[in-house]
Amino acid sequence: MRQEFLKIQITYGNDMIKEITVRNYLPYMDPGQTDDEILSGLKGKQKYISPKYFYDAVGSELFEEITRLEEYYPTRVEKEILSGLLDMIRINLRNLNIVELGSGDPSKITLLLNQIPERLLNTINYFPVDICEAEIIKSVDILSESFPLQTITGIVADFNYQLHLLPQQGTRMFCFFGSTIGNFTMKDAENFMRQLAKIMNPGDCLLIGMDMVKDIDIIERAYNDSRGITAAFNLNILNVINKTAGTDFDSRDFEHLAFFNPQRNCIEMHLKALRDVEISLKNGFDTIKISKGQTIHTENSHKFSYDQIKQLCAWGGFSRYTICHDRKGWFSMVYALK
Ligand SMILES: C[S@@+](CC[C@H](N)C(=O)[O-])C[C@H]1O[C@@H](n2cnc3c(N)ncnc32)[C@H](O)[C@@H]1O
Secondary structure, eight states: OOOEEEEEEEEETTEEEEEEEEEEOOOOOOHHHHHHHHHHHHHSSSEEOOGGGGOSHHHHHHHHHHHTOSSOHHHHHHHHHHHTHHHHSOOOOTTOEEEEETOOSTHHHHHHHTTSOHHHHTTOEEEEEESOHHHHHHHHHHHHHHOOOSEEEEEEOOTTTOGGGSOOOSSEEEEEOTTGGGGSOHHHHHHHHHHHHHHOOTTOEEEEEEEBOOOHHHHHHHTSOTTOHHHHHHHHHHHHHHHHHOOOOOGGGEEEEEEEETTTTEEEEEEEESSOEEEEOTTSSOEEEEOTTOEEEEEEEEOBOHHHHHHHHHHTTOOEEEEEEOTTSOEEEEEEEO
């Protein structure tokens, strides 16, 4: 297990401007292990790449661009809720430790912090947690310029299996925005909520954003934007896999496919082969054949009903929760107290 406690110096020219603190808990994966995980997904009948490989520095930038698209309503409506959230829920902010899972860019936490008076801000510790180190460094850098928080400590970790490594001090508010929980299968969402239940103490709370079931056209438009940014984001996963597992995918051999699956209330993202392709592996011997029309499944994005929110809260062991939503009821922010 790697546990790097980094003091990163941000410099412009020769001048050291400031130092930020980042903890990196991602284990040094044996490259063979990562290759096996990726290749077993590509060898199956329905080919599959885990969405965690979307987020290299390029993928993270593209995701940020998606969140600014007109068609991509989830970010807009979630931000609408977050902008007035602290008037809707009662929370003791003094000495709070905010732990944001899958934090990405800092724009959403900024909306919350903007609502907190300065005399309380300097009692608050903030811990953004993400699998992408570049995003964490950027986020800590931006926030330390903007807010007089007591401390900001970036944490690079995988929220699927490293929740037990997160800060355990004081009262904590866990934030999980962007309907990232919707990227899990229901089984994985259950596991995640049960793991969270184990690490949370009485008095801790969770703020979790969930995209709701709605008109299919609105949902499908959000994942098929006219500028092709979501397509570029989806295709970029092949470049990440080439770098990570030594494959030789050519993203021009594939096209972006995103559609709503009504049985599972879920947007499925795939990459569809435009021609028969044969992918070489690092070892130079094996190949993976993908026929024209065959797809690689890259992401699920589940949409939620109020019954499912209730179920998630039950898995998390939350008996008290409040659901805040936007004017159209498109998105829910659940505030759940342990
Ligand atoms: C859907 S984006 C949401 C980003 C941001 N929270 C928002 O609401 O716009 C998912 C975020 O989770 C991060 N992520 C994905 N898989 C992860 C994992 N297994 N562990 C930690 N972070 C992960 C990505 O790097 C990305 O920043």
